[in-house]
Amino acid sequence: MLLDDDLRATLIEAVDDAERDARFPADAMKLAREAGLLSIAFDDPDPRDLRPLVESIYEAGRVSAALGTIVGMHLQQAHVIALHGTDELRAELGPALAEGATYIGSVTTERNSGGDLRASDSVITRAGGRITLDRDAPIVTGGEVCDSFLVKVSEPDGRPSLVYVPRDAAEVELGRSAWDPMGMRESASVPLRLRATVPERNVVGGPGGFDRVVSDSFGVFAHIGWAAAWLGAATECGNRLVRAIREAPTLRRKIGESELMLGRLAAVHSDLDAVRLALDALVAGYAAGRSGTEFAIRTNDLKVLAATRCFAAVDTMVEIGGLPHGYMRDPGTRIERAFRDLRSASLNFSNDRLAAINGKLILRAGFGPAPTARAR
Structure with a gap:
């Protein structure tokens, strides 16, 4: 769109x-x-x-x-x-x-286990074809306004399930938010407690099926979505910076006559193009139904690549734009804003954590197949 x-x-x-x-x-x-x-x-x-x-x-x-x-x-x-x-x-x-008429909030983070998608402290009960849950969540983006929730809970046997809960069928108690971050400020994540009783048909992926949902689609989409959002923010800044250079004679001379600055512009393009290509490849692989260890490694690689390269690109834009066009709160380029926002990218499901996961997967699978041979 x-x-x-x-x-x-x-x-x-x-x-x-x-x-x-x-x-x-x-x-x-x-x-x-x-x-x-x-x-x-x-x-x-x-x-x-x-x-x-x-x-x-x-x-x-x-x-x-x-x-x-x-x-x-x-x-x-x-x-x-x-x-x-x-x-x-x-x-x-x-x-x-x-129609885009309902906005769904995600309730996956736990107070004790954090962002671990394989565990939940909130055990549901079942009676008469209905599920009752009582979920205490430390962080829910848009929790104040979303129309409904997808809630990670635990089956009595410990397996995680995912349950759809309409807001008008729930008792929602909002906690006091301490949200005052450097960047991503308008994501406005709040703590909330959610109590509800909903029909069994609202379980997504079947009872205890959240692990399968995560492996099949939930986890892949998370990394694809982050990469697309960060790439959009960094690319917009890059295009705004290029317009500023074209429109400011002094800046245009400074960039156009400096091999260092021209090389930095090329580095920004290279960083963003690498993310774009990796994103396109993973979207194509997902559409083709690819799965398994190698695909899981590439999924994690995309998130790490997007988090590091998009931030690196914006950081380089600060150097190119200098104080007036890069470092200052300039509504023309918006680089300072994106710098603060994208600094969180490596922390959002930590790059270090994903690297450790990939290290374990690589011990099992090795370093992947040879590049595809060209058609003759």
């Missing part, structure tokens, strides 16, 4: 208002809904083709990295329901999600 320049400018104004106060960008999300950025087709003949969703996340990322991740998290939840939801749940939610 491509945005026109006027709508992008309006969205930027809305997210900047929210960023100053570290509050959720409700006005921007309303505009994003109306623009179709939250929409997902449930009747898509090729439901694993993520290209339309990646485009929406990328466009939201061009507005801000935080808005890109918010849109990405919603589309991740919707995509998982489209692939793994029961027929009854899909029939109920399909029309609203196709």
Whole structure:
């Protein structure tokens, strides 16, 4: 879903208002809904083709990295329901999600086990075809405003499940937020407690099936979504910087006559192109149904690559733009804003943690196949 320049400018104004106060960008999300950025087709003949969703996340990322991740998290939840939801749940939610009329929040983080997707401290109970849950979550992005939730819980036998909970069927108790970060300020994650009783048909992926959902789609989409959001934010800054160089004679001479600065521009392009190519390759592999250890390694590689290269590109833009166009809070290039936002990318499901996971996988699988031979 491509945005026109006027709508992008309006969205930027809305997210900047929210960023100053570290509050959720409700006005921007309303505009994003109306623009179709939250929409997902449930009747898509090729439901694993993520290209339309990646485009929406990328466009939201061009507005801000935080808005890109918010849109990405919603589309991740919707995509998982489209692939793994029961027929009854899909029939109920399909029309609203196709129109972008409902915003789904993700409740996966635990107070004790953090972001470990394989564990949950909240054990559900079952009676009469219904599930009762009581979930205490330390961080829920958009928890104040989302229309519904996908909630990670534990079966009595300890296996994790994923349950869809409409907000109007739940008792939601918001905690006091201490959210005052360096960047990603408008993602406005809040603590909340969620109590609800919902039908068994709201279990996504079947009882105890969240591990399978994570391996099949949830985890892959998370890394694809982050990469698309960060790439959108960094690319937008790069294009704004190039426009600033073209329009400022002094800066144009400084860059055009310096091999060092021209080389830095080339390095920025190389960093972002590497992320773009890796993202396209993983999206294509997911659509083709690839799985297994090598695909898992490449999925983790994408997140680490996007986190490091997108931030490195913006860091280099600071050097190119200098104090007036790179370091200052300049609404023209927005580099300072993206620098603060993307500094968190390596911390968001830590790069070090993913590297350790990949190290273990590489001990099992080795270093992958030879490059594909060219057709003769």
